[in-house]
Amino acid sequence: MKHLSVYLRLGLRNLWLHPARTGLTVLALAIGIAALTFLTAMNDGWMQNIRENFVLTEVGHLQVHARGFEQSHSIRDHIRDPRPLLQRLTGMQGVRAVTTRIRVSGLASAAGANAGVLVSGVDIERERQVSRLSTFVGQGRWFVAGEERAVILGDVLAERLEVGPGDKVVLMAASPGGDIMSEVFRVRGLIHSGVMDIDNLMALVPIASARRWLALDEGAVTDIVIRARAFADVNPLQRALRTEWDGQGLEVLRWMDIDPMAEQWARFADAYTWIVLAVVILVVLAEVLNTMLMSMHDRIREFGLMSALGTAGSEVFAMVMWETVILVCLGGVLGFALGGWLSVYYGQHGLDLSRFATAFSFMYMSPVVYPLLTLEGCARILGAAVVGAMIAGLYPAWKASRLEPAVAMREV
């Protein structure tokens, strides 16, 4: 840092000496870094989107079960009296809404066909505040208050059973005691979510009907489903509830504990983007390296002269490094501004990829992406640019610093 002002002056002026070469390199850098910024924001927006879709479609941010239910999925493992738990959750920091469910797998039969189903008894009011299930109703309608023995089926399931709104369906499942219970339900609506497990298997019934059909006690539930205020609340909530409810025979699970698929998919998308980023960085690096080597070659005599005048090798090294840093900063600032602007613009307006991406809805991806510029994303880009500049500068700087003055001065 001893002679920073002279390094910066020399760096800037030498870059200015070849406006076309410098300009092209800065442009390439800017485009590369803009792409980097935008891709990172896209990816972060996408991952956020996948997580949000996954959580809001059905699962919720957190679920509370009787211990063992996640493993057994047996209705025998249910919570007898959820009221104190619900009371505690109401108004708790980070909790946005709570609902309860009874889940059981069974068989549906209609006039023409049978099919396996996942039955979910839902609180018809609270469910709307936690999941998007009610918004997926295409044909027919959501439940109305006081309605008995109504069922809403996944649209693919309905097709297999050859039923529609108004038709009757018999649901069969085992009670906690092990008896096979059957009940007649009338189809009130069909849902289409784009998620295969839901559309092919799901049968929703009002939770009170489910209890009566399965001979469960008043109040019994298998799931307490929590919608958090934000993803950042998930871990603290799990920790708090685990300590608070320790020893009560409960399990408190996060969305990614329940189905690691969504998180893995998000991670895969992340890894994929890293590869793209690596390629962009490599291209940019090659460009910077090329420019710096050309610039070094033009100035072999000058470096020889500087060395003859008593400039230490370490000082020549620093000079070239600073010149590279200036170059990368120029491109970086420009590219970051452009990429940032694009990210913010599309973050507000959304980027519609429906022409390419409808097939991905089963992966919980929306066709409209909202790029998200996170602090971590920005740090990643900044880090990549700085590390890139260092790497691209190292070789030319090392070469320049090792020039023998007597040899360099003979160059013409």
Added chain:
Amino acid sequence: MNQDHMLICARGLVRRFHSGQEEVAALNGVDLDLPKGAFSVLAGRSGSGKTTLLNILGTLDMPDAGTLSISGRDVLTFSAAERADFRLYRMGFIFQAYNLIRVLSARENVAYVLQLRGVPKAERLRRADAWLAEVGLAGLETRRPDQLSGGQQQRVAVARALASEPDIVLADEPTANLDSHSGESLMHLMRELNGKRGVTFLIASHDPVAMDAARELVMMEDGRIVERIGQ
């Protein structure tokens, strides 16, 4: 000879170059004592080894054999960094061409070596301007090298070499790219600085203009010093 008065004391300097299979002995056992305050011109035909000798005396190159002491220091034992430091504080250089850093103004070129030595900004600019005036370039301080004539560029190099108050100034063909008038006035300037300020000069040149200005001629032939005329 009393070596205490000697600025440069070289014995048996040998420098060989390899080009392909051939080996060229550019220096073939050079002995040279140069007293403080000298104004000597190293003369000889092209290829006689003038540049090679000057480079070694300037610690820009290392001999294959021999000893060399400058200002009482055994410079051949120095590391590259120590040599750079020695050049910065003890030596001034003037080369045939491309003497200046082309993105720096005349003033900045002179101030460059002072900045490396940590001279504060105001002081180094004052000294740079004073030296530019001394070499007759007052008013041209902010010009870049490409806005100066060849003679003016060489004068900037002289100002830079002297601004750091070196023990010796080594000049390699300083007049070779100049017309005879500019060459003469450059030599005159250096001779004047030698007389007025006692700066030691060793100038390699086969330019008659330079030889005319010399107080001493050191004749080289085939990598040896064959004769010293004058003094």
